[in-house]
Each structure stands twice: as structure tokens, then as C-alpha cells.
Amino acid sequence: MKIKLQLLIFALISTITLSAQDGWQDLFNGKDFNNFEQLNGNANYEVRNGEMVGISKLNTPNSFLATKQKYDNFILEFEVLVENGLNSGVQFRSMSIPEYSNGRVHGYQCEIETSSRKWAGGVYDEARQGWLYPLTRNKKGQNAFVPGEWNHYRIEAIGNQIRTWVNDIQCANLVDDTTAEGFIAFQVHGISEESQEGKTVRWKNVKIKTKDLESSRRASDAEVPEISYLTNQLTxxxxxxxxxxxxxxxxxxxxxxxxxxxxxxxxxxxxxxxxxxxxxxxxxxxxxxxxxxxxxxxxxxxxxxxxxxxxxxxxxxxxxxxxxxxxxxxxxxxxxxxxxxxxxxxxxxxxxxxxxxxxxxxxxxxxxxxxxxxxxxxxxxxxxxxxxxxxxxxxxxxxxxxxxxxxxxxxxxxxxxxxxxxxxxxxxxxxxxxxxxxxxxxxxxxxxxxxxxxxx
Structure with a gap:
């Protein structure tokens, strides 16, 4: 029994060491929100069993649990489980400044949704440009997200290239240079119906990599069209x-x-x-x-x-x-x-x-x-x-x-x-x-x- 315990501890230490050597870091430690601040709405956020849990609240604006640190180039991975009928998303390269709509959160958002529209994994520009990469031109990506189950997300934001994957299926292939840096935030969308109050969106295994990104990039799926918003330029x-x-x-x-x-x-x-x-x-x-x-x-x-x-x-x-x-x-x-x-x-x-x-x-x-x-x-x-x-x-x-x-x-x-x-x-x-x-x-x-x- 003692030997098994030692082996288990050794394996755990090896995993942590390997992860650190690989350049990945936990964005959320599974214990507290000391590295985050809540912005805009006042939906509730809790830590349960090592998970980040957002709880919908009636008649409050979109709520965001935002990192205190800003990030420019990164690869972000997380798992998410959202109750049916609730809309959510993860902001990145986003900002909240007094001179812009009185501090309203704005910037890129990777969509999390359960609707029949099936745009989960697309890229929305919150409070600014609207939809940049809906999944209308990516039928394969429309079927990546599985409602009612844990879904694995990956976001690569490197230079002006923004790519997303849901359950290892590429959803977005976006080129845009509007914002190069900002915080990452976890959204609980505002609701207006009592039947939606108290519903949850849960995140776990949230990790980020900010160095040596080229070696970790995934190849883009040739069937996923690139959509570019560069002005008078060709990619x-x-x-x-x-x-x-x-x-x-x-x-x-x-x-x-x-x-x-x-x-x-x-x-x-x-x-x-x-x-x-x-x-x-x-x-x-x-x-x-x-x-x-x-x-x-x-x-x-x-x-x-x-x-x-x-x-x-x-x-x-x-x-x-x-x-x-x-x-x-x-x-x-x-x-x-x-x-x-x-x-x-x-x-x-x-x-x-x-x-x-x-x-x-x-x-x-x-x-x-x-x-x-x-x-x-x-x-x-x-x-x-x-x-x-x-x-x-x-x-x-x-x-x-x-x-x-x-x-x-x-x-x-x-x-x-x-x-x-x-x-x-x-x-x-x-x-x-x-x-x-x-x-x-x-x-x-x-x-x-x-x-x-x-x-x-």
C-alpha cells in the first residue's frame, strides 16, 4: 500500500513538473478567485469541487469574472458544462475602461451556447463589432459542441490569427487586428425570464500557455474557411x-x-x-x-x-x-x-x-x-x-x-x-x-x- 502511495505521489509530481516544463499554467487554481475581479453584472460565481461555477441571475447585465492580468498571445484550454437554455462565453483580449460605455466589457468572445443556431465556438466581438466568425460557413464546426455534456475548448490567439476548437473540431479561423491585448473573462449572460434564473455554467481544467507558442500550434483544417478583417490587405x-x-x-x-x-x-x-x-x-x-x-x-x-x-x-x-x-x-x-x-x-x-x-x-x-x-x-x-x-x-x-x-x-x-x-x-x-x-x-x-x- 505504501509503495502504491509513493508511486501515486511520484506520478502526480511528474505530471505537474511535465506541465510546468511544457509551459502550461493554471489560469484558475480550483480554490479561489484571488486572481480575478467581477465586472458589469452581479450574477454569482462560486467555487465548487474545484470548478468555477457561474449562476444566472434575473435582471442584471452580462457578468464577467475577469483575470487581473492581461494577455496578448496565448493558447487557452478549458472544459465547460452549461445548462440548456443558458448563453455564455469566454472573453479574451478584452477591456473595461471608463471612457468606453462607462466601463462596459468589450472585446473578443468565444461563444458558448446550447441553441439550435449552433454557433458555439464562433467568435463574437462583445459590445463592439458583433459577430466576426459565426459558424454559418463551417458546417462541421456547428456540430462540435454537445449540449448537456462537458465540452473541451481550445483558443489560439497568436498575432492577428484567432482560431478555436471545440472537442478537437476546428470552429473559427479568424484574422483580425482590432485588439492585441486584454484580460480573459468568464461570462454569465444576462437573463430576462424567471425560468432561467439559477441555471449554471461550469468551467474546469482551465489552463493557459504564453510562451513557445509556435511549437504548440495546431494545423488549421483546410475545410474551415479563413475570414479576414484586415483593412485593404490580403493574408x-x-x-x-x-x-x-x-x-x-x-x-x-x-x-x-x-x-x-x-x-x-x-x-x-x-x-x-x-x-x-x-x-x-x-x-x-x-x-x-x-x-x-x-x-x-x-x-x-x-x-x-x-x-x-x-x-x-x-x-x-x-x-x-x-x-x-x-x-x-x-x-x-x-x-x-x-x-x-x-x-x-x-x-x-x-x-x-x-x-x-x-x-x-x-x-x-x-x-x-x-x-x-x-x-x-x-x-x-x-x-x-x-x-x-x-x-x-x-x-x-x-x-x-x-x-x-x-x-x-x-x-x-x-x-x-x-x-x-x-x-x-x-x-x-x-x-x-x-x-x-x-x-x-x-x-x-x-x-x-x-x-x-x-x-x-
């Missing part, structure tokens, strides 16, 4: 996959006026890496006019960040033939609508909302095709992302990584929609083999950046 992965910038962030190279042989002399401004169409009278092409690419495109994936002002209207057009409509108004092509749905009258015109933001203008209404929680528009005055994918006849519109429109431009259904729209007089509308890409001047101030494309 190495994007370059390898054939992406190129359509706007260099400073000049009009590659662009001209839709009805001109040169770039417009007025109405468009390039400053600090942002391309802005100036406000005028709210009319189509009544100031500087639309601008189009010099190149034509057939099968492609296009990504553009846009930011609208209050009440603004604009659009991103594709399969544009600039020889059509030489008169007043905009050039003709399929359009990803850009609009302030709340303040612009166009949102209530057309049919059944087919002129709202993200819609195939005047033809197909944008709606969340991934779940029932709305279109994921981040709001006026904030940067939003438009993604258009065209592969032969198949076309998709994505708004902030959520699919909102899908159609076949060669189908009978599409032809029938065109016949009942303002485009019925344009022969072969939307079906030409290739066309220009266009940014619209609709007389309102709208900004663009990070305009990039790859062709199939």
Missing part, C-alpha cells in the same frame, strides 16, 4: 487561394466612371484607406456617378466592406453592361442593395421587402437563410461586409457572413421575377456571360474598403 492564405485587391486603398487604378473613359473628377474621395461616395441630392448618379471595374468577371467571389450614413442608399452591382442606359440614372446590372432600412423610403417600396439591405434589388428579399434571428446587419455608421458568390448560374448574397439571398440566374423562377420587375425591358438581364462590377452613386454618403475578389 497569405488569401493570396494562395487567388484573391486580389480590386482597390489598392489610395488610387483609382482599375476603376473608371460607368459612363466615362476615366475616373470621375468629383463625387468620390479616397482618404485613409477609405473610398467614399459624397452626399449630393439623393438621386442616382447625379454627382460623380457610378464607378466600375476595368475588368469583367464571370465566376467569382467578391468581398467588400461598406459603411452607410443615416438614411443612405447605394449598391454593389455585378454583371453590369455599361453600354446599357447611357442616359440618366444608374448603370444596369444585378444589385446587392445597400440601404438604411429604417430611414430610407426605398425599404418599403418594391415587393415584400426586396429593396432592403442585402437584397437582390427589386427581385429577391434578403432574409437570414441560416436561422431565424434576422439579417445580422451591424447598423448605420458601422462597417458591414457584403459577400457575393457567383458560380455559373448559382448566386449567393452574404451579409456579415450570413447568407441572405440564393438563386439561379438561369432558372425559370429568376426569369419570372425579372418579368415583374423594373428590369423587364432590359434584354437578357442578369444572364450575360460576364460583366463589370460597380459601386453606386445614389446621392448619399457611403464608404467602402477592403474590396477584394477571386475568380473561379
Amino acid at each position: 497569405q492564405d488569401e493570396i494562395r487561394k487567388g484573391w486580389r485587391l480590386l482597390w489598392d486603398g489610395k488610387s483609382n487604378n482599375g476603376w473608371r466612371g460607368a459612363k466615362l473613359n476615366t475616373f470621375p473628377e468629383k463625387g468620390w474621395e479616397m482618404k485613409d484607406g477609405i473610398l467614399t461616395v459624397s452626399a449630393a441630392d439623393g438621386g442616382e448618379s447625379s454627382n460623380g456617378g457610378d464607378i466600375v471595374t476595368l475588368d469583367t468577371f464571370s465566376n467569382f467571389e467578391l468581398s467588400i466592406d461598406f459603411k452607410i450614413t443615416e438614411g443612405a442608399n447605394s449598391g454593389i452591382k455585378y454583371f453590369v453592361d455599361s453600354e446599357l442606359n447611357k442616359g440618366e440614372g444608374s448603370a444596369i446590372g444585378l444589385e446587392f442593395q445597400i440601404l438604411d432600412d429604417q430611414k430610407h423610403a426605398d425599404a418599403k417600396q418594391g415587393k415584400n421587402g426586396n429593396r432592403t439591405v442585402g437584397s437582390l434589388y427589386d427581385l429577391i428579399r434578403a432574409e437570414n437563410l441560416s436561422n431565424s434571428r434576422g439579417k445580422n446587419f451591424k447598423g448605420v455608421g458601422k462597417w458591414n461586409n457584403a459577400r457575393i458568390v457567383v458560380n455559373n448560374g448559382h448566386v449567393e448574397h452574404w451579409l456579415n457572413q450570413v447568407k441572405v439571398v440564393e438563386f439561379d440566374r438561369f432558372s425559370q423562377i429568376f426569369a419570372a421575377l425579372v418579368e415583374k420587375s423594373k428590369y423587364e425591358r432590359w434584354k437578357n438581364f442578369g444572364r450575360i456571360p460576364e460583366g463589370l462590377l460597380l459601386l453606386q452613386d445614389h446621392g448619399n454618403e457611403v464608404s467602402f474598403r477592403s474590396i477584394k475578389v477571386r475568380e473561379f
Whole structure:
């Protein structure tokens, strides 16, 4: 018995020594919260059987148990068990400062949830940019989290690369440089229903590594798409996959006026890496006019960040033939609508909302095709992302990584929609083999950046 006890002690010491030599440290010691401070809400946190336990509380804001220490580059691992119906998350590179929303916690969050949406393991930007990496484009990742059981999480934040795994299945593959350092915090989400009060989220085996990270990085799953928020830059992965910038962030190279042989002399401004169409009278092409690419495109994936002002209207057009409509108004092509749905009258015109933001203008209404929680528009005055994918006849519109429109431009259904729209007089509308890409001047101030494309 004595020998067995000695062997057990030796094994335990060896494990601890090996862990220390490996560079891993306990972030939570399983005994107390001396290295943490609670921020914002006043949900209860307790230590039970070596676990960190967060307990939901009615009518209090999101609560965060935050490390007193800040971390920049790290690998974090933990296990979590959350009761069904309760939302949670782990903040990282996050902050709470008086000058930002009176100390509200903001920054990256790795999602923990039990809903049918299945975005656990995705990356949300708390109180700032909203969803950065929902799992809409990663079906494998959607099934990684198992409700009602302990789930193992891994977060790698190294430089501008942020990757997550749940139960050894990669969920997020994000590139973003908004914040390089901050605290780590364990969230108990605010609740508003009495039936949710007293529910728990539990964490255990919380450990972190901050040195010699390259040797410990996991290979990224090739099936998990990289989503980058770098401004006017391409990642190495994007370059390898054939992406190129359509706007260099400073000049009009590659662009001209839709009805001109040169770039417009007025109405468009390039400053600090942002391309802005100036406000005028709210009319189509009544100031500087639309601008189009010099190149034509057939099968492609296009990504553009846009930011609208209050009440603004604009659009991103594709399969544009600039020889059509030489008169007043905009050039003709399929359009990803850009609009302030709340303040612009166009949102209530057309049919059944087919002129709202993200819609195939005047033809197909944008709606969340991934779940029932709305279109994921981040709001006026904030940067939003438009993604258009065209592969032969198949076309998709994505708004902030959520699919909102899908159609076949060669189908009978599409032809029938065109016949009942303002485009019925344009022969072969939307079906030409290739066309220009266009940014619209609709007389309102709208900004663009990070305009990039790859062709199939």
C-alpha cells in the first residue's frame, strides 16, 4: 500500500513538473478567485469541487469574472458544462475602461451556447463589432459542441490569427487586428425570464500557455474557411487561394466612371484607406456617378466592406453592361442593395421587402437563410461586409457572413421575377456571360474598403 502511495505521489509530481516544463499554467487554481475581479453584472460565481461555477441571475447585465492580468498571445484550454437554455462565453483580449460605455466589457468572445443556431465556438466581438466568425460557413464546426455534456475548448490567439476548437473540431479561423491585448473573462449572460434564473455554467481544467507558442500550434483544417478583417490587405492564405485587391486603398487604378473613359473628377474621395461616395441630392448618379471595374468577371467571389450614413442608399452591382442606359440614372446590372432600412423610403417600396439591405434589388428579399434571428446587419455608421458568390448560374448574397439571398440566374423562377420587375425591358438581364462590377452613386454618403475578389 505504501509503495502504491509513493508511486501515486511520484506520478502526480511528474505530471505537474511535465506541465510546468511544457509551459502550461493554471489560469484558475480550483480554490479561489484571488486572481480575478467581477465586472458589469452581479450574477454569482462560486467555487465548487474545484470548478468555477457561474449562476444566472434575473435582471442584471452580462457578468464577467475577469483575470487581473492581461494577455496578448496565448493558447487557452478549458472544459465547460452549461445548462440548456443558458448563453455564455469566454472573453479574451478584452477591456473595461471608463471612457468606453462607462466601463462596459468589450472585446473578443468565444461563444458558448446550447441553441439550435449552433454557433458555439464562433467568435463574437462583445459590445463592439458583433459577430466576426459565426459558424454559418463551417458546417462541421456547428456540430462540435454537445449540449448537456462537458465540452473541451481550445483558443489560439497568436498575432492577428484567432482560431478555436471545440472537442478537437476546428470552429473559427479568424484574422483580425482590432485588439492585441486584454484580460480573459468568464461570462454569465444576462437573463430576462424567471425560468432561467439559477441555471449554471461550469468551467474546469482551465489552463493557459504564453510562451513557445509556435511549437504548440495546431494545423488549421483546410475545410474551415479563413475570414479576414484586415483593412485593404490580403493574408497569405488569401493570396494562395487567388484573391486580389480590386482597390489598392489610395488610387483609382482599375476603376473608371460607368459612363466615362476615366475616373470621375468629383463625387468620390479616397482618404485613409477609405473610398467614399459624397452626399449630393439623393438621386442616382447625379454627382460623380457610378464607378466600375476595368475588368469583367464571370465566376467569382467578391468581398467588400461598406459603411452607410443615416438614411443612405447605394449598391454593389455585378454583371453590369455599361453600354446599357447611357442616359440618366444608374448603370444596369444585378444589385446587392445597400440601404438604411429604417430611414430610407426605398425599404418599403418594391415587393415584400426586396429593396432592403442585402437584397437582390427589386427581385429577391434578403432574409437570414441560416436561422431565424434576422439579417445580422451591424447598423448605420458601422462597417458591414457584403459577400457575393457567383458560380455559373448559382448566386449567393452574404451579409456579415450570413447568407441572405440564393438563386439561379438561369432558372425559370429568376426569369419570372425579372418579368415583374423594373428590369423587364432590359434584354437578357442578369444572364450575360460576364460583366463589370460597380459601386453606386445614389446621392448619399457611403464608404467602402477592403474590396477584394477571386475568380473561379
